[in-house]
Amino acid sequence: MSSVSVLSRQATALEICDMVYGNKTPSWEAIEHFYEPSASEYENPFVTASSREILADISSLTSQLSRLDIPRPIAMLHTLLRLDRNHKFAQPWFRALEVWSEIDEILESDTFDGHHRTIVEHTLHVLFLPSLHTQEASSADQHWRQFSMASHLDASVLASASYPHPKLSLAGISLSSPMHFQLRVLTRLSMNEQGKITHHRDFWDVKDLLGLVPGVSLAQWMMTRITGFSLAFLGRVGMWAFGGSGGKAADQEERADVENGPPTIGRVTRSNSVTSAAAYARNIRHHHGYSGHRA
Incomplete structure (x- = not known):
């Protein structure tokens, strides 16, 4: 039986996601603490x-x-000439890129060999030129403080946490930013009884990955729908060409079998060849007054 609690494993999974996809600089002590030495x-x-x-x-x-x-x-020039850099010019000119991860859901399962599997569904956000946006994306450190506090209380708090999404302001109207890209990631962690990670694998959806390229999302949206309509049209043409008339005749024969019973081999005596389904159909018709005979 594992000596590591579920909340402890979930906190480990959150810290691993922040270490891989966030701006938290990992330490060698953290790597040794979380990962098994002999594992992939x-x-x-x-x-x-x-x-x-x-x-x-x-x-x-x-x-x-x-x-x-x-x-x-000027700071780059001072660096190239190996001059003393003034503190005023040491500050960055602007931020070009910011990346953070948004946790969606955490799942737990046990395997037959005694290991535990933790699956984290999260969304990787990539934002270019964050200073141009009205709601700048919160940093990974700020997210991590929320994760750390929530993981000791209840894991459901993590899924309900709200995150600001960057918007571009144009003439007082907030618009979705074309410089904001999202990639859904599925992180699967296999842990032993001591809570050490024995295997760590991230799954990326091909559709979402191609959607990071500008213009591909629209082309993909159009192509998938055109492909769906084309396959549906080919399916109808195939049914009409290969099985349309035969299928219709088979339906008529099946309906006749239900109403009158299947034909017998040799001499046909319809009164003795009525099946239970046909008898039931006749009783229903007679009950609703559809029979040709009147009492």
Whole structure:
């Protein structure tokens, strides 16, 4: 029996999602604490980390890319010339990119070998030029504080937490931003009885992944519907060409069998060949006055 509680496993899953997709810089102590040394560590459709060292380097890179700031040109010049950088110019010029993860649902299950499986459904948000938006996306640190507090109370609080979505303001009207992209991610964590992660895999939907490319979502929306109508049309043509008349005749024969009973081999005596279904149909017709004989 596992000595790790459900809330503890869910808190671990949330921290792993924040470490991989957020701006929280992972430490080697955290990697050692969460992952089993002899396990296959992490994989997604594009990356496979076969050791904890590779996973730590990848997480460090993603945490830096989750908040990408563009430095001031004069600060870059000072860096290239190895001059003393003034504190006033050390501040970034603007933020070019911000990435955060929004938790949707957490599921728990047990396997036959005594391991536990935690599945986290979350949405990865990618926002370009966040300073141009009226509601700038909250940072991953702010989300993580909400997650940490809620995970000790009830996991359902995580799914009901609200997150601001960035909007572009044009002439006083808030519009959906074309620079805001969303990718649904399914994180599956396999844990042993000690709560160590033995396998970590992220699933990305191909449809959502292609939708990150500008213009592909509209083309995909049109193509899927055209394909659906085309297949339906081909199905109707196939039924008409190969089984239309035969199918209609078969339906008529089946209806006649129900009403009058199937034909017998050899001499036909309809009074003795009536099936129970045919007798039931005749009784119903007679009850509603559809019979040709009147009492």
